[in-house]
Amino acid sequence: MSDFVSAAELNDLREQGTPVRVIDVRWRLDRPEAGHGDYLSGHIPGAVFASLDAELSTHGAPAEGRHPLPSTATLQAAARRWGVRAGDTVVAYDDSKGISAARAWWLLRQGGVDVRVLAGGIRAWRAAGFAVATDDVIPEPGDVVLDEIGRDALSIDEAAAFPASGVLLDVRAPERYRGDTEPLDPIAGHIPGARNLPTLRHLDAEGGILDRDTVLATFAEVGVNPGTPVAAYCGSGVTAAHTALILHEVGIDAKVFPGSWSQWSNTPGRPVATGDQPG
16 A cells, blocks of 8 residues: 555545545745745645644754654644544645655654655645645544554664664765755764665655656665665654655665754764765
């Protein structure tokens, strides 16, 4: 079963009365506060806004990274606020090629929820000619009970050791991996042993996933094949969840280091590699 649904498939589910809760996870690194405004400017009818910063993350010291994992209780309270009930399917979408929606997918899947990502996001919905709404949806609270989350997450020490037994992917842009530039964190470079594979390489111009053979071939370039232990990190654990989603779609399970470079670079004593090789 695919981790993605098309706009047409989602519309069919809604028209058939299938228990489905749609969440709008619009968020951008350069303007994280603007997601709710974007939602109010036009969203899938019935969709509830989900805050990546307040509900799909928690807040802590810099040494915990920019987007530490929420507790299971925090995520469960958020899911209930979105109206999620036991047995519901959740469909998450955004307007950034699934990057932020994948964070919801990664967390809710660990919680035992049947969750998918809308391929192409709100743009695909609009392009298909389906209506949008501008209300602020506040549904009746749900009753979902989540499993404990965190089993697919690596600690900073586990991330440091991972290249010795598997492939640790740095899914940021190549210039950040090499250490040529670092716009957000105090140190430029990458975790020693990590291999660079930006997550956008798996997508077409509209944000749709490329065909299975192409995706598998791209992962194979950096040593990831079915059966290979693999984990991913990025700047703060959001984009890495997208790579985990792509991997799962082609049948490869992956871990995520949610602290990512924002935690690593804020932890004194952690070694740093630069250049285009793992180091």
